[in-house]
Amino acid sequence: xxxxxxxxxxxxxxxxxxxxxxxxxxxxxxxxxxxxxxxxxxxxxxxxxxxxxxxxxxxxxxxxxxxxxxxxxxxxxxxxxxxxxxxxxxxxxxxxxxxxxxxxxxxxxxxxxxxxxxxxxxxxxxxxxxxxxxxxxxxxxxxxxxxxxxxxxxxxxxxxxxxxxxxxxxxxxx
Numbered sequence: 739x740x741x742x743x744x745x746x747x748x749x750x751x752x753x754x755x756x757x758x759x760x761x762x763x764x765x766x767x768x769x770x771x772x773x774x775x776x777x778x779x780x781x782x783x784x785x786x787x788x789x790x791x792x793x794x795x796x797x798x799x800x801x802x803x804x805x806x807x808x809x810x811x812x813x814x815x816x817x818x819x820x821x822x823x824x825x826x827x828x829x830x831x832x833x834x835x836x837x838x839x840x841x842x843x844x845x846x847x848x849x850x851x852x853x854x855x856x857x858x859x860x861x862x863x864x865x866x867x868x869x870x871x872x873x874x875x876x877x878x879x880x881x882x883x884x885x886x887x888x889x890x891x892x893x894x895x896x897x898x899x900x901x902x903x904x905x906x907x908x909x910x911x912x
Contacts, residue, residue, distance in 0.1 A: 740815050747808035750801045755870055757798030758840060762863035764790045765843055766856045787848065794844050802837055822880045826873060833869045857907055864899040868892060 764786055771782035809830070816823060839862075846853055854862070872892055 740812070743808050743811050747805060747812055750804040750808060753797060754801035754805050755866065757793055757801055758837065758866045759863065761790065761793055761798060761840060761844070762859055762866070764793065765847060765854075766859045766863075768847055769852050769854065769856045769859060772852055783850075790844065790847065794841075798837075798840075802834070806834075820880075822876060826876050829869060829873050829876065833866075833873070836865055836869065857903070860903050860906070861900065864896075864903065867899060868896055871895060 768783060768786040768790065771779055771786060773779075774782060813819065813823065813827075843854065843859075872888075875888065
């Protein structure tokens with residue numbers, strides 16, 4: 739039974755992350771649509787609103803809930819809970835906090851309120867990448883992972899991602 743639960747957990751993790759990655763892209767496009775002419779803005783905003791609502795409520799939220807259910811179910815098989823799993827749980831709690839920030843952005847955009855620039859949203863989007871890499875590496879290498887190298891690696895990755903966003907912004911301005 740454990741391996742079926744694990745498979746379902748992984749499936750819903752994948753769909754949840756897919757939803758989180760894509761929703762921010764849609765937030766970016768919707769934000770950028772607000773600078774278009776009135777006709778373009780209306781058409782784009784109407785379409786992005788439909789896409790955002792369907793993705794967020796139809797895929798991302800259900801996947802987040804099912805990930806949590808199957809994750810808790812899997813965790814009950816560990817007695818006692820190993821150290822790596824406690825650290826993963828900390829990352830997962832932070833990931834759910836990130837998810838709730840996306841819900842806040844979702845709620846604002848559905849009301850036509852845009853608090854963030856497309857560049858700020860691009861930076862925010864990369865946080866999910868960092869969570870994904872940290873959690874997958876933690877689960878994959880578990881106890882053989884060097885915490886110092888893991889933290890240094892995440893910091894370097896964060897710097898690279900921020901640098902890539904700055905380069906993209908410069909290229910886009912040209």
